[in-house]
Amino acid sequence: MELRAENLLALYPGAREPALRGVDFSAARGVNLVLGPTGAGKTTLLRALAGQLPPASGRVRLDGRDTGARPLLARQAVAYVPQDIGLPDELTLREYLQELAALDGLPPGACGSAAREAAAAVHLEAVLDRRLRRCSGGMRRRALLAQALLRHPQVLLADEPTAGLDPVERLAVQALLRAMAAGACVVLATHFVADAAALGGRATVLAAGRVLAALPVAELLASARGQVWGVGAGLAPSPDYLLQPTAHPGEQRLLGTPPAGGQARPLAPTLEDAYLLLLRRARAGGDA
Amino acid sequence: MTAAAFEPGAVLEGRALGQRAGAAWLLRDCTLNLGPGCTALLGPNGAGKTTLLRVLAGICPAAGGRVWLEGRPVGPEELRRAVAYVPQFPGVHPRLSAERHLQRLAGWWGVPSPAEEAAEALERLGLTAERGTLCGALAAGQRRRLAVAEAWVRHCRVVLFDEPTADLDAQERAAFWAELAALQAERGGPAATLVTTHLLDEVVAHCAGAVVLAAGRAAFSGGLGELAARAAGACFRLRPGDQPGPPAPPPDCAVVTVETDGTLGLLAGPGRLAPPAAEPRAPTPLDGYLRLVQGLQGRIPPAGEPAAGAGAARA
Numbered sequence: 001m002e003l004r005a006e007n008l009l010a011l012y013p014g015a016r017e018p019a020l021r022g023v024d025f026s027a028a029r030g031v032n033l034v035l036g037p038t039g040a041g042k043t044t045l046l047r048a049l050a051g052q053l054p055p056a057s058g059r060v061r062l063d064g065r066d067t068g069a070r071p072l073l074a075r076q077a078v079a080y081v082p083q084d085i086g087l088p089d090e091l092t093l094r095e096y097l098q099e100l101a102a103l104d105g106l107p108p109g110a111c112g113s114a115a116r117e118a119a120a121a122v123h124l125e126a127v128l129d130r131r132l133r134r135c136s137g138g139m140r141r142r143a144l145l146a147q148a149l150l151r152h153p154q155v156l157l158a159d160e161p162t163a164g165l166d167p168v169e170r171l172a173v174q175a176l177l178r179a180m181a182a183g184a185c186v187v188l189a190t191h192f193v194a195d196a197a198a199l200g201g202r203a204t205v206l207a208a209g210r211v212l213a214a215l216p217v218a219e220l221l222a223s224a225r226g227q228v229w230g231v232g233a234g235l236a237p238s239p240d241y242l243l244q245p246t247a248h249p250g251e252q253r254l255l256g257t258p259p260a261g262g263q264a265r266p267l268a269p270t271l272e273d274a275y276l277l278l279l280r281r282a283r284a285g286g287d288a
Numbered sequence: 289m290t291a292a293a294f295e296p297g298a299v300l301e302g303r304a305l306g307q308r309a310g311a312a313w314l315l316r317d318c319t320l321n322l323g324p325g326c327t328a329l330l331g332p333n334g335a336g337k338t339t340l341l342r343v344l345a346g347i348c349p350a351a352g353g354r355v356w357l358e359g360r361p362v363g364p365e366e367l368r369r370a371v372a373y374v375p376q377f378p379g380v381h382p383r384l385s386a387e388r389h390l391q392r393l394a395g396w397w398g399v400p401s402p403a404e405e406a407a408e409a410l411e412r413l414g415l416t417a418e419r420g421t422l423c424g425a426l427a428a429g430q431r432r433r434l435a436v437a438e439a440w441v442r443h444c445r446v447v448l449f450d451e452p453t454a455d456l457d458a459q460e461r462a463a464f465w466a467e468l469a470a471l472q473a474e475r476g477g478p479a480a481t482l483v484t485t486h487l488l489d490e491v492v493a494h495c496a497g498a499v500v501l502a503a504g505r506a507a508f509s510g511g512l513g514e515l516a517a518r519a520a521g522a523c524f525r526l527r528p529g530d531q532p533g534p535p536a537p538p539p540d541c542a543v544v545t546v547e548t549d550g551t552l553g554l555l556a557g558p559g560r561l562a563p564p565a566a567e568p569r570a571p572t573p574l575d576g577y578l579r580l581v582q583g584l585q586g587r588i589p590p591a592g593e594p595a596a597g598a599g600a601a602r603a
Contacts, residue, residue, distance in 0.1 A: 037457040038428060136333050164454060166332045166486050167574060168581055175543055191457040194489050198546055218548035244462055245469030247326070247496050247512075272458055272489070279459060 008058035019044040021209040031201025034189040040206040042189040050080035079148035083159040089133035118146040138169030197271040224269035229254040299480035306352030320509040328491040331501035345373035372444040382424025409437040429460035488574040519575035522556040524566035
């Protein structure tokens with residue numbers, strides 16, 4: 001299963017700037033991350049991939065077939081988990097999942113078991129008869145994932161599925177996505193770089209509607225080697241580096257090139273360091 | 289450099305705090321202390337974090353227990369002056385400019401020269417260019433900076449932030465922490481801050497101590513090293529074997545980290561120790577947190593269990 005987008009251009013009505021300006025994207029079985037600052041176009045890309053936002057130009061292909069020309073193809077193979085939690089609060093989780101299973105065309109006799117199976121996959125079987133209004137934020141996120149699983153999608157597009165989750169819920173959602181990625185193409189938009197570090201796979205970094213980089217997460221991490229340093233307080237700001245405070249008042253983290261002759265000791269980079277350095281390099285390149 | 293020790297000389301203390309809504313206890317017998325510098329407030333959703341912040345800020349008086357500020361018991365009235373509470377979505381009037389908002393706020397709190405304080409706060413937080421921008425038109429990162437400015441104009445001893453970074457991206461988050469560090473280093477800045485967050489990475493990077501709230505009680509209040517130690521003996525590592533793909537984690541274990549080479553960082557479930565054959569690893573504050581919360585609620589699903597719907601996905 002391969003999902004590919006070519007030269008996507010997306011423009012919201014009334015907006016001055018396009019939200020996507022010629023984005024090429026490809027995703028295969030496994031974890032495919034879409035990273036980028038707020039407003040970079042992550043949600044727009046996912047909506048375009050899901051067939052929910054017809055692009056102004058460009059194509060989305062699923063195993064080579066154009067989904068724009070065959071909307072049913074996208075509808076059947078691709079499941080989309082939006083960021084906004086718009087759930088019918090008055091229904092129970094079971095009613096919600098059964099109704100969607102019926103809308104998906106499952107025979108009436110199969111809807112009950114499909115709902116149970118999907119709820120079990122996200123560890124919500126114990127609250128099947130709870131009204132969605134009474135479910136916690138983490139449960140509601142998982143309910144949204146459960147509805148996406150009803151159809152056994154070949155492609156799962158999830159927009160910020162861990163936003164607002166506590167650490168236990170976050171690990172549970174990460175484990176679920178990892179398990180799904182073993183058999184399906186999982187595309188995950190997130191601004192939590194920690195999720196990317198936990199899930200690995202390939203990353204596409206967007207900024208201002210363009211693709212900044214597309215590379216394996218391990219390579220992104222490796223790109224920060226030798227660029228993260230521990231330094232004392234009192235360094236002046238410089239275009240050569242970014243300074244970050246630490247929990248210790250006398251110590252800072254320096255991302256970039258430390259001043260010559262100063263005391264700097266190398267630190268192990270995190271994926272977040274690598275990501276910040278990448279955005280910084282891109283900005284510096286754009287200014288030049 | 290070793291981790292900064294969590295100071296027992298607390299700036300703000302809560303002793304046996306209680307709060308309820310009708311018959312239900314939201315906080316019960318909750319005891320914690322904030323040392324100088326930044327402390328993280330952790331806990332599952334629904335644990336009572338926002339309620340605790342509101343009690344500590346004197347916004348809703350405690351139904352039981354007492355709050356102590358720098359060694360003496362204080363009532364809600366005094367807490368409201370000395371402690372600033374910054375909600376996740378601060379109630380700013382969308383049609384006031386950032387500067388007018390700060391001036392009005394400073395005036396409300398009886399700050400001697402509101403106009404000067406507002407101008408200085410805007411400058412300190414790099415918002416001078418946005419002084420005339422309407423609050424409703426500020427970007428998320430700018431609005432968060434305005435919230436820090438609010439705390440600055442009031443010169444509070446303690447500032448409590450409710451999920452300040454939840455809706456920020458990595459760059460905005462880094463900027464928030466840099467501003468908070470600058471604010472704390474300032475003379476007249478807050479002596480202690482408490483920050484609610486779900487991101488343990490930023491806790492490790494920026495906080496000296498943590499309070500873990502679960503089911504209305506402080507399950508932990510202390511330094512990060514001490515928090516990590518709660519998972520001592522339960523943390524281990526599983527390297528990928530000869531088969532392709534990540535190794536299968538043993539039952540009753542949570543996958544906490546996955547390294548790029550496929551090595552799993554695992555945490556043994558409650559009441560269990562790492563299997564004898566496993567390679568031990570040093571516990572982190574995240575492990576300590578998970579162990580505490582697991583023990584209290586047993587909510588974490590075993591990672592080894594394949595997700596039924598996912599396993600059935602037809603590739």
